[in-house]
Amino acid sequence: DAGVIQSPRHEVTEMGQEVTLRCKPISGHDYLFWYRQTMMRGLELLIYFNNNVPIDDSGMPEDRFSAKMPNASFSTLKIQPSEPRDSAVYFCASSLLILYNEQFFGPGTRLTVL
């Protein structure tokens, strides 16, 4: 398996623009997680899905953030409109419950909002 795949790897956009981050989890995994990492706040869990259903979105910072998982092999995290304080590295991770909840992380998307 190729592991968790994220795209794009880098995104530079201007304030007010819509940003869509994409994630392909490891085939067969039943959980998918979106994290944000910044120097100030560290690693934060934004939202996670189980079998494509959102379970906990309490970490989503504002209504400007939304996430979907239309099928088992694809998820998106959208920011609309984007703001400079959204600049961060966004990670997607997937896991299989029977594997002790071990999470497998993607390489991340580095987002810069100007």
Added chain:
Amino acid sequence: AQSVTQLGSHVSVSEGALVLLRCNYSSSVPPYLFWYVQYPNQGLQLLLKYTSAATLVKGINGFEAEFKKSETSFHLTKPSAHMSDAAEYFCAVSEKGSNTGKLIFGQGTTLQVKP
């Protein structure tokens, strides 16, 4: 509620010296425990995990960790640091039998290795 505390946000050692990164957890039931490493500009990757087999767990790159229930600790060690070990290290916990799928991560410890 579960929590993880990593003592020391920054640790600096000399090349060849012992590495000790501390992790304490709180959990109402015996947990699964993990150490992840994040090299610069990369995602997190698993170093090792404790899943209730042997209490001394060996991982990649010469790292190991010991689960001590009485101390609620899972400290990470390596006998001799290498320059390539410079990275950020995260301890994480998951409760056995939990169906949330979540891991609770510590705040991370940045390891600096001096020549």
